[in-house]
Amino acid sequence: MDLLFSLWPWWLGAAALAFVAVGSLLVLGRPIGVSSTIARVLDPEARRNERDLKASSEDARLEAMLAASTAEVLTLPADLDDSEGERDNEGSRASPAGTVVGPALNWSESALLLVGIAGGGLLAALLAGRFGAPLETTAIDLFGDGAGAWAALFGGGVLVGFGTQMGGGCTSGHGLAGCGSFQPGSLLSTALFFGAAVLTSFALAGFAS
Amino acid sequence: MNALAVAAPRSRARPFVVLAFGVLLGLTVSSVGFTSYDEVHRMFTFSDLRMFLAFLGGVTLTSLGFFALRSRRRAPPRPIHKGTVPGALLFGVGWALAGVCPGVVVAQLGEGRPFALLSAAGIVAGTLTYRVAHRRLFRWDRSC
Numbered sequence: 001m002d003l004l005f006s007l008w009p010w011w012l013g014a015a016a017l018a019f020v021a022v023g024s025l026l027v028l029g030r031p032i033g034v035s036s037t038i039a040r041v042l043d044p045e046a047r048r049n050e051r052d053l054k055a056s057s058e059d060a061r062l063e064a065m066l067a068a069s070t071a072e073v074l075t076l077p078a079d080l081d082d083s084e085g086e087r088d089n090e091g092s093r094a095s096p097a098g099t100v101v102g103p104a105l106n107w108s109e110s111a112l113l114l115v116g117i118a119g120g121g122l123l124a125a126l127l128a129g130r131f132g133a134p135l136e137t138t139a140i141d142l143f144g145d146g147a148g149a150w151a152a153l154f155g156g157g158v159l160v161g162f163g164t165q166m167g168g169g170c171t172s173g174h175g176l177a178g179c180g181s182f183q184p185g186s187l188l189s190t191a192l193f194f195g196a197a198v199l200t201s202f203a204l205a206g207f208a209s
Numbered sequence: 210m211n212a213l214a215v216a217a218p219r220s221r222a223r224p225f226v227v228l229a230f231g232v233l234l235g236l237t238v239s240s241v242g243f244t245s246y247d248e249v250h251r252m253f254t255f256s257d258l259r260m261f262l263a264f265l266g267g268v269t270l271t272s273l274g275f276f277a278l279r280s281r282r283r284a285p286p287r288p289i290h291k292g293t294v295p296g297a298l299l300f301g302v303g304w305a306l307a308g309v310c311p312g313v314v315v316a317q318l319g320e321g322r323p324f325a326l327l328s329a330a331g332i333v334a335g336t337l338t339y340r341v342a343h344r345r346l347f348r349w350d351r352s353c
Contacts, residue, residue: 007240007241007242007245007248007259008237008240008241008242008263009259010241010258010259010260010262010263010266011262011263011266012241012263013237013240013241013260013263013264013266013267014262014263014264014265014266014267014269014270015266015267015270016233016236016237016241016267017234017237017241017263017264017266017267017270017271018266018267018268018269018270018271018273018274019233020230020233020234020237021267021271021274021275022270022271022274022275022278023230024230025274025275025278025282025284026274026278026282027216027226028216028223028226028227028230029216029217029218029282030284030285031271031284032230032234034310034311034312034315035311035336038311038315038332038333038336039336039340042333042336042337043340101283101284101285101286102218102282103218105227106218108224109223109224109227112224112227112228112231113227113228113230113231114231114315115228115231116227116228116229116230116231116232116234116235117231117232117234117235117238117312117315117316117319118235118315118316118318118319119228119231119232119235119319120231120232120233120234120235120236120237120238120239120316120319121235121236121238121239121244121315121316121317121318121319121320122235122319122320122321123232123235123236123319124235124236124239124240124316124320125239125319125320125321128240130320131320131321132320132321132322132323133320133322134322134324135246135322135324136245136246136247136308137247138246138247138250139246139250139308142250149324150327152306152307153306153307153308153324153327153328153331154307154327154328154330154331154334155303155306155307155331156302156303156304156305156306156307156308156309156328156331157303157307157309157314157327157328157329157330157331157332157334157335158303158331158332158334158335158338159299159300159302159303159306159307159331159335160299160300160303160304160307160309160310160311160314160328160331160332160335161303161311161331161332161333161334161335161336161337161338161339162296162299162303162335162336162338162339162342163295163296163297163298163299163300163301163302163303163335164296164300164310164311164335164336165296165335165336165339165340165343166292166295166296166299166339166343166347167292167293167294167295167296167297167299167300168287168290168292168293168296169287170300170310170311170312171264171310171311171312171313172234172311172312173287174287174297175264175268176267176268176271177271177275177284177285178284178287179268179271179272180268180271180272180274180275180284181272181275181283181284181287182272183284183286183287183288184287184288184289185287185288185289185290185293186287188289188293188294188297189287189293189296189297190297192293192294192297192298192301193297193298193300193301193304194301195301196297196298196299196300196301196302196305197253197301197302197304197305198253198254198255198301198305199301200253200301200302200305200306201250201253201254201305202253202254204305204306205250205254
């Protein structure tokens with residue numbers, strides 16, 4: 001099957017990305033957003049909250065803590081909250097129309113999602129025969145073979161980590177889910193991060209030549 | 210509606226569903242070309258529109274799907290806040306430099322590419338640094 005060995009046509013990528021976004025909203029209750037997932041995995045408090053709750057499953061007060069901890073990424077200050085519903089003890093929020101914004105993944109689920117993404121990359125690379133492939137030539141052309149490339153990868157990563165946390169989302173959260181639901185913060189974010197990436201890429205190409 | 214309770218919070222199937230979506234996402238970003246610095250650079254310099262179309266097509270199909278689900282499911286609200294503009298700009302510059310966004314670097318690690326550890330370390334460092342910065346300096350909510 002040629003699709004396993006060559007890059008997918010645009011429409012297949014589009015369908016798969018949408019399947020993940022819509023499917024996760026439908027079945028998990030919330031569309032996937034990777035930057036918040038990474039932040040949660042790196043948050044010892046999120047892990048502690050989940051452990052505390054597993055230790056005592058029949059205490060209603062701790063159940064409420066679970067709801068609070070999984071809902072903490074849902075919590076908006078009153079003036080930013082555009083949904084007017086009550087929060088139930090699942091950490092979900094019901095809006096007046098009866099629809100529900102589902103809770104975020106807990107710590108274990110978040111870790112599992114990242115493992116899954118890595119697994120998907122592994123599968124794709126093995127099927128295409130490109131496991132362990134080296135850094136592509138464009139990066140070498142732009143930054144050279146040594147410290148320059150290392151600085152770009154690490155420094156770029158720092159900006160990605162910092163920027164996605166500051167902006168509250170990345171390509172999956174803002175780009176797919178946020179734009180797909182016409183959220184103003186996401187539409188603006190997506191336009192800006194794509195715009196900044198385009199300008200930076202042109203600048204890098206200009207400096208390299 | 211009850212069939213969808215299969216992956217409700219605390220259901221037995223939920224972890225498997227989470228894992229499955231993760232695998233599909235990783236498989237997709239890798240197979241479309243988001244894990245390739247060459248392809249990402251081509252996308253951002255408009256040399257090849259394939260990946261842009263994949264993303265835009267994905268957003269379009271997602272919006273149709275979300276619209277179809279609107280009476281039963283709602284994606285979280287994402288208002289514009291003080292971190293929206295600077296955060297997006299920093300993220301975009303970083304993506305162009307490192308060639309990766311958060312989901313993509315995780316897929317790259319799965320692809321077994323050692324240099325991905327560098328960009329991943331950067332993303333971790335940036336994420337943790339922001340947590341400190343937010344606590345000390347910033348006061349806006351970034352819920353997502």
